[in-house]
Amino acid sequence: MVRRPSLRWRVAAALGLGSVLVTSLLALATWNLASDYMLRQRLQATTRQAQVNLRLVEEAVRTNSDGLTELLTGLTTNPDSTIMLFRADEVLTSGRQVDPAVVPDDLLAMARDGTPARQRLRADGIPVIAVAQSLADGRGVYVELFQLVQLDRTFRFLSGLLIAGTVLSGLIGVGLGSWASRRALRPLTELTAAASRIAGGDLKARLPDQADPDLGPLANTFNSTADALEQRVLRDARFAGDVSHELRSPLTTMVNAAAVLRRRQAELPGTAGKALSLLTSEVDRFARMVVDLMEISRADQDADREDFEPLDVGALVRGAASLRLDPDVEIVVEPPPPLVLGDRRRLDRVIGNLIENAEQHAGGAVRLAVLHHRGNVRLEVDDAGPGVPSDMRTQVFERFTRGTRAGSRGTDTGSGLGLALVAEHVRRHHGRVWIEDRPGGGARFIVELPEAAA
Amino acid sequence: MDFSVLLVDDDERIRQALGLALADEGFAVDEAVSGEDALSRLDTDTFDVVLLDLMLPGVDGLQVCRTLRAQGDLPIIIVTARTDTPDVIAGLEAGADDYVTKPLVASELAARIRALLRRRGGPRQNISYRVEDLEIWPDEGVVHRSGQEIRLTRTEFRLLAELAIAGGRIVTREQLLQRVWGYDYYGDTRLLDVHIRRLRTKVEHNPEDPVFVLTVRGSGYKIGPPR
Numbered sequence: 001m002v003r004r005p006s007l008r009w010r011v012a013a014a015l016g017l018g019s020v021l022v023t024s025l026l027a028l029a030t031w032n033l034a035s036d037y038m039l040r041q042r043l044q045a046t047t048r049q050a051q052v053n054l055r056l057v058e059e060a061v062r063t064n065s066d067g068l069t070e071l072l073t074g075l076t077t078n079p080d081s082t083i084m085l086f087r088a089d090e091v092l093t094s095g096r097q098v099d100p101a102v103v104p105d106d107l108l109a110m111a112r113d114g115t116p117a118r119q120r121l122r123a124d125g126i127p128v129i130a131v132a133q134s135l136a137d138g139r140g141v142y143v144e145l146f147q148l149v150q151l152d153r154t155f156r157f158l159s160g161l162l163i164a165g166t167v168l169s170g171l172i173g174v175g176l177g178s179w180a181s182r183r184a185l186r187p188l189t190e191l192t193a194a195a196s197r198i199a200g201g202d203l204k205a206r207l208p209d210q211a212d213p214d215l216g217p218l219a220n221t222f223n224s225t226a227d228a229l230e231q232r233v234l235r236d237a238r239f240a241g242d243v244s245h246e247l248r249s250p251l252t253t254m255v256n257a258a259a260v261l262r263r264r265q266a267e268l269p270g271t272a273g274k275a276l277s278l279l280t281s282e283v284d285r286f287a288r289m290v291v292d293l294m295e296i297s298r299a300d301q302d303a304d305r306e307d308f309e310p311l312d313v314g315a316l317v318r319g320a321a322s323l324r325l326d327p328d329v330e331i332v333v334e335p336p337p338p339l340v341l342g343d344r345r346r347l348d349r350v351i352g353n354l355i356e357n358a359e360q361h362a363g364g365a366v367r368l369a370v371l372h373h374r375g376n377v378r379l380e381v382d383d384a385g386p387g388v389p390s391d392m393r394t395q396v397f398e399r400f401t402r403g404t405r406a407g408s409r410g411t412d413t414g415s416g417l418g419l420a421l422v423a424e425h426v427r428r429h430h431g432r433v434w435i436e437d438r439p440g441g442g443a444r445f446i447v448e449l450p451e452a453a454a
Numbered sequence: 455m456d457f458s459v460l461l462v463d464d465d466e467r468i469r470q471a472l473g474l475a476l477a478d479e480g481f482a483v484d485e486a487v488s489g490e491d492a493l494s495r496l497d498t499d500t501f502d503v504v505l506l507d508l509m510l511p512g513v514d515g516l517q518v519c520r521t522l523r524a525q526g527d528l529p530i531i532i533v534t535a536r537t538d539t540p541d542v543i544a545g546l547e548a549g550a551d552d553y554v555t556k557p558l559v560a561s562e563l564a565a566r567i568r569a570l571l572r573r574r575g576g577p578r579q580n581i582s583y584r585v586e587d588l589e590i591w592p593d594e595g596v597v598h599r600s601g602q603e604i605r606l607t608r609t610e611f612r613l614l615a616e617l618a619i620a621g622g623r624i625v626t627r628e629q630l631l632q633r634v635w636g637y638d639y640y641g642d643t644r645l646l647d648v649h650i651r652r653l654r655t656k657v658e659h660n661p662e663d664p665v666f667v668l669t670v671r672g673s674g675y676k677i678g679p680p681r
Contacts, residue, residue, distance in 0.1 A: 118640035245509075248535040249465050251557035252547075259560055263478055280455075287557050309643075344643060 008181040015177030020170035027162035048145040050131040087140040177434040194374035203230040258283040292417035308341040320351045332369035339452040346425040353418040358383040376448040384442040393435040397423040458482045462492040463507040488514025523549030527607040546648035551609040569636025583618040590618045617668030617677040626674035
């Protein structure tokens, strides 16, 4: 399907075309009336003038006066006009010199037959009107050429004016159409903006109230939909918050009771002791799982709300390594300090979870590297474990995917959310996380975050 | 190391479990079930630290916190189930020294309490630091401005003292969190932000335009140049 021009341009084009049509009609009518009228006026004037002159010439011819040439000269007061007297054997001319041949024979013939005739023609490049009439005695034809330069100039000016007016009105029509349609479509533009703000997570986006009866219902419907959506999201968030709170209290009791019990584990030998140990470790794992779940559900809710600060990933990695890793683990930080804009706690969580993951599934991290890579800060966490099969490499970042990896410890103490949280936090920082093979065996977890200007 | 702790929480099971676990950690634990209860206990007995739940029936935790702060500089740690920023900030603004979120383990809480009550090590030296009209005696725990003593909480004072001892060098946020709150790792920078703000309202002539506690963008804080 051919792509149609936008509504705005269609309206503008229609309005432009319409106004061109109307104004050109008006211009045409004006042109016809005005040019007709002016030409007629001029013709009447010239005819009258020619008649007067003709009578004088007739008088002179009748009296056979010798002063005919002088008379003709005297009659041509205007240097641009020409008088010609066609007689049987000669052509007398006076005024501007024009070849008598320019006077059409038809005109002369008509005049000779006794019909006064006139015709517009060009004589030596000048528009003229020729008035021809036979003398009363029939022995000659009197022809006078009146120049129409002035009239021609007026016509040219008038036609120029009318054409310019038509073009201008067309342009104004297009402009007006474009402006008016933009005005008319502005609520739609606002609607689009508000809708995309809501889609982007700003639930408070609303349309302004519309006084216009055509637009009011649209704005109202949109706003009430947005209200309902906001209410729903808030309700969900409140529910998650309530659940979080409700679970945290019993968990606090459980983990502390478990801590007290663990201290006295020696007092409970045999089966009871074993059961106690199971219970306390599962309570800890359960607590971790709930906390991680809270964190993930919170991450789902509030999009990019907090301010990011510039962070040195190298320092974060060194800090994490100094606490959680053996000193012989290789740490590489490429200078200059790799800075990203981020949330310290979350990035720390990303590093910590990757280290923990390597511990649980691959016997611990063997190398941590922070590198600069094509405008990104690249964090690599290497382990020397069995690696991650390629069909599992996206799956492991999903929630509660665990235990299926080769080399997993039977006594898995993870929450099943560690790598999902990594993926969630990395996504929040507009970064990427994936798994590659480590050269020499094992897995390499790679996180890339957009580098911040130093 | 027998610190006395007042544990204020309306959940009886939490009080019992946390009380047992804290006792295991070597603390003498007393319990209060409500804000009113806590305030009346504090009128009669003295404690080294108060562990305060924010969600209490009647007088809520924030109110208790403000009341205690108005009375003195008794260390307060907020124990809350709410981890959202506004709740944490509100607690710190009300005057708390630190906060922990549920579910918390007693050992973790014990570390926080010990860090809060820790005294500066090393031999006492009666050195004072001067910045314009502000005079700080780190070992005495005393601050004077224009000869008048300014009352700071223990945490606020330690924050100021760390900056003063650094003598105009930058102290990073991590260093402050580590030295003042004992976070061996990355603590919550909101904690630091609120305390710096509170410190400024007390020591600065114009907190909007600080001359003593200066921010070094992107790295940390430093004390203003000495006179």
